[in-house]
Amino acid sequence: MGDVSILSVGIDIGTATSQIVLARLVLANAAGCFEIPRVAFKDKTVLHNGVVRLTPLSPSGLLDGDALRKIAEDEYRAAGVSANDVDVGAVIATGEAARKENAAIILESLAGMAGDFVVAMAGPDLEAVLAGRGSGAERASRLNGSAVVNLDVGGGTANIALFKDGAVLSKGSYDIGGRMVRVSGGVISHVSDGAARIAKTAGISAVPGMAADLRLLRDVCDHAARLLEEALEDKTPSPLLASLVSPGASVFRASLPIDGICFSGGVAECMRQGQGDYFRYGDVGPLLGEAISRTRLCSAFRRLAPAETVRATAVGAGCYSAEVSGSTIAQDDRALPLKNLPVLKLNRDEQTRCYEGDSAFLEEKIRGFMAQNGWIWPALAFRGEANPSYARLNALAACLSEALAKTLPPDAPFVLVLECDTAKALGQALRARRGGGAVVCVDSARVETGDYIDLGRPLMGGAALPIVVKTLVTGC
């Protein structure tokens, strides 16, 4: 089997800055010639590292769609690619840019710019993970079998992910960032809700219109940095820290001793730059960076040099948002690509009931899920059993087939996502029961209820599919 390369785009629209990264992902058959094919990423190369630009955000917090589209067009031109060449990708919008009204603007302005795939908005959890992959924290944890935290501090949010041996153990996001206080002409021009709460708790008065006093703002940043320090301690968070958890984010927990820490994001770039005019960016980013340098975050853990700072999220989105399914799967060209399918995941007990043929239960479960999700039909996910008998597999197929046929629209494909390597056999058994309807059944993919997935066009003669798992889709 020859290698296949796909073009992936990562677009990071943050509160302060936006970047676009184009990456070439090479897929190859990693199995020996006497084995069933195993399609895996062989190489990931950043083709084009876009300029770090200010996010075109109006004072009211709304994105300028035209300006955004122009940024994307300029970067594609600079990279020498056309939108049609792009196979997969993700748009990460965070902080102010992630407001609900902005989702529609992003979708509209970037329509047709991200290839087959609908622009996918990732939530703060996924951003934290992608930043950790882009910064190299995940790689460091994988190579050394160690526990590495990535702290990505941007304009609006601080995203934390804990990796152990390459796996994500915990992730979270807090409304702490370089642009929580903005400064213009020596005067404080904006104080975010989060910054206002931090200042209030610390007994500091900082409101728009006040002079931008260095000592006062340094004090606010010191308190903010100590909250990040607190987030990494394995204990119940203070009410203030709990109130700063970003909307839609998980609560981070450092569940095991941390071996190393890696800083990314715009504030990490400020830390790298060192001293200068503190208000050179019209915000407290450099001050916050300096405050972080003074905390235990920088003395208690081994500090790892990031591969990327301000672009970590964009590189992560470009290189790591697409995964590849197992290589023995059932797919149907007529049904692919599929976009933004909500995931309904069965737990172990529910899965067992399905293997035992309880289709009435499953039917109710699917109908309940669809009722809560605007009657959009889901991708049904479960772990699966590792080595089922053919009889048990058929009982499962009969149960799934009956429940799905009764709940899904007649023309909707059956979409199943398993972890255990039995997707091709289950797909075959489902196809036999479905007549001509489409069945897409993939394995070696881990998803959870609440996730959304995109399934791309088949790769390598249909051996595998690209999968993008998203934690949040807004306005799609």
Place this chain on the structure above:
Amino acid sequence: MISDMAGLEKTIAEVIKEYLSGGAAAWAGKNGRPAADAPDRGGAVLRDITGQAAREAEFVSGALDREAILAMKRRTSARIGIGRAGPRLLTQTMLTLRADHAAARDAVLKDVDPDMLRSLGFIELESRCADRQEFLTRPDLGRALSDGAVDALLEKCVPNPDIQVFVADGLSSSAVTANLPDLWPCLMDGLHEAGVKTGTPFFVRFGRVALMDQVSELLGAKAVCALIGERPGLSAAESLSAYVAYGAKTGMDESGRTVVSNIHGNGIPAVEAGAYLAELLQAVLRAKASGIAFRKDDGL
């Protein structure tokens, strides 16, 4: 060679029964927790010393990072991080090694379960080997059917199928017994769903891979697929392989065969292998080629 297998098994069962009735609590070992699936024998417990749990329990003492070693152990079936007693293996490791070796020997020396073959509707044939000893020492005789088997094949099997799939014990009867009941119906359903004409199923005792060449010529099959037990190792005694050849004939190059190996509980699950082979065989028919002349991405 052991001739009276049933008699031997009865004797062993009696010895175990006697042992257990004699208060076998000590059998569980001093730090041995019973395996989750250990059979209940009235309070006494027989610990499975070959499973994954047993592998993880064998452990180098005084590990600095126990989790890291466990993670490494889970990634390989090699016996790493097992500790030592002076220059030698620990008793537990030694016992597990011998148990695995015994399973490997069993796989080679035992017969495939005849009831299972009959329940799947297999005709039973044999190669030119007179007994197992000859099978192990004369590979050439394992590559051809006996005269009686040739007659039976011509008499009972449908001629000119698109695909003739057959099963041979090869070097692991355990692999056939363990995987065939789930692989076979999945493979047949997949082929029949696609409208492929398959031959009459049969099993060859003391059979080797190249026997498929003679089968292909005798039956005039477009393609042949042989499911054969792989030579067992100390980590997998139940591994099955599928060899596929398009237009096979006696004396063909080995490079003309397409192989799918590692079909077993910890490798490719039997049902998944069945579904994969169903598609592979259709692709081989479409490409009219196998082995190095067949590119998997052409048809799959």
